[in-house]
Amino acid sequence: MESTAAEQLPEIIVLGPPAIFRSYDKKFSSRFRVLRPWESPLPLAQFLAAEAHNTQAALCSGESVPADLLRQLPALWLVVTPSAGVNHIDLLECRRRGIAVANAATTFSADVADLAVGLLLDVLRKISAGNRFVRNGLLSKKGTYPLGFKLGGKKVGIVGLGSIGLEVAKRLEAFGCTISYHSRNKKPSLTYVYHPDICKLALESDILILCCALTDQTHHMINREVLLALGKEGVIVNIARGPVIDEKALVYCLQQGEIAGAGLDVFEDEPRVPNELFELNNVVLTPHCAFFTEESLRDLYELICGNLEAFFSNKHLLSLVSEE
Amino acid sequence: MESTAAEQLPEIIVLGPPAIFRSYDKKFSSRFRVLRPWESPLPLAQFLAAEAHNTQAALCSGESVPADLLRQLPALWLVVTPSAGVNHIDLLECRRRGIAVANAATTFSADVADLAVGLLLDVLRKISAGNRFVRNGLLSKKGTYPLGFKLGGKKVGIVGLGSIGLEVAKRLEAFGCTISYHSRNKKPSLTYVYHPDICKLALESDILILCCALTDQTHHMINREVLLALGKEGVIVNIARGPVIDEKALVYCLQQGEIAGAGLDVFEDEPRVPNELFELNNVVLTPHCAFFTEESLRDLYELICGNLEAFFSNKHLLSLVSEE
Structure with missing residues (x-):
């Protein structure tokens, strides 16, 4: 009562x-x-x-x-x-x-941006993979560990420059990255380079970070063509929504080495995550926790x-x- | 010839x-x-x-x-x-x-600073642990994943404010952290709060990041007393040298929950890593790769x-x- x-x-x-x-x-x-x-x-x-x-x-x-x-x-x-x-x-x-x-x-913008940067650092510097390496006792057995890649100096393309995208940009500038972006419209108040064509952004970028909303327009926006434009040394981070990427195309590109790595907090058919991703050392997978603190x-x-x-x-x- | x-x-x-x-x-x-x-x-x-x-x-x-x-x-x-x-x-x-x-x-300063931030984000936002969770198929089985902690607003104490420490500070300011530091001498050109006493720094900080050289003075500088001052919600990151921390005291504090977590790229007796660390979910271990890109x-x-x-x-x- x-x-x-x-x-x-x-x-x-x-x-x-x-x-x-x-x-x-x-x-x-x-x-x-x-x-x-x-x-x-x-x-x-x-x-x-x-x-x-x-x-x-x-x-x-x-x-x-x-x-x-x-x-x-x-x-x-x-x-x-x-x-x-x-x-x-x-x-x-x-x-x-x-x-x-x-x-x-x-x-949630700051938290989501933090996780985007965390996933990116993890992929480039092989942190989760290094953690597995040490926990499996391989540091004393094998000794050497493969080199990672430097974040500073990288060209980062942000897809969707809303409040999350802007927080990502602010953080990555402090690491010495160059920012450009794709969104529905150019933001006249910003000096970052704007690419109206997503393929052009991918072509010009070392790293793509997806921060856009899921709409009819952004569904499968990141397809095989965009991934090939990103290229063999390219890294993609998705903290937006799974269906923004054509996941089958992504898995195939990762398996074939057509892109270098991926940090994924979201998946196309959650809570299902493609088993093929578990086999790959160059991907870092988190359980849709970008906004969870x-x-x-x-x-x-x-x-x-x-x-x-x-x-x-x-x-x-x-x-x-x-x-x- | x-x-x-x-x-x-x-x-x-x-x-x-x-x-x-x-x-x-x-x-x-x-x-x-x-x-x-x-x-x-x-x-x-x-x-x-x-x-x-x-x-x-x-x-x-x-x-x-x-x-x-x-x-x-x-x-x-x-x-x-x-x-x-x-x-x-x-x-x-x-x-x-x-x-x-x-x-x-x-x-190497930028790379080492990048790894320090990567380890910190990983510990706070449970990235490597989340990666294990997803790869073990638990996202579809369990669904929920424990909340992480926000980096923004945290008080970060940097131990050793040389070129690496300064790079760490620059990056973490972009995440909204407040920086203070301990070093042999106060740096008059900087506005960060200086603590001549390492225990005081730990007491005033949510996070300690070790960026100092290993010398007779810094050997085991981070002992049980400093870790207890850091406290139950405190996180420590070491990208300096293993013996700066009294590793036995660290392992004990982590096991007992006397600090919240640790990101460690270096260990006291490399390549040996204490087995006790492998049992803990709140530590991230990398194979002394901070300067390797x-x-x-x-x-x-x-x-x-x-x-x-x-x-x-x-x-x-x-x-x-x-x-x-």
């Missing part, structure tokens, strides 16, 4: 629930009266009809929030998503109804609560998604 | 030989007439007496170059070492004889030849080691 105090907290509905809610369940529950459809024996539609007819704010997960779900929340004014992307939410229906959408904004999760929790509390006290949202 | 052209090249003796000579043997031999004592059936002393009485320049390895070896090279004017450190050369005897010493200068080896070859050719044409050496 809930206390009267809890009854007086502003009501939100949590859909999913997202991982952030599981981690911060108690804290959310101390600030909001939380409707938890997944704990009810009722099917979602019945639960919403019975419990959520007055609910004004929803925290969703990365799962789809289609128009028919929104229609079952007739009093809804706000959807908060714990992701940077909002493709999973029916924005047309939100606009029609005047429902505001708030997202994770740039909470203790500190960012805490920041995200604060941002979500900040948005919800701003809404309930009629203030400006902290990370309102504006219409393009 | 050597050609007359080769006979006319300036003569050098190679001691060791160093790894750089093995990699660039042909190139060295096209520019110098090379004496190779290790290819002779004669003991070194006899070889030197028979062949090297007029030799003016020596390329040494990292092995000891004591006074009695120098005395067997009566015409010597120059020793070139492929290392940054010159502790292995009897500098007193060199000074007495007026023998110049040239070293690798800062050829294709590009730096080429730069080092050019620097060594530049020094030798400057000497033979009576010009200023490129990387003369000056007396303190």
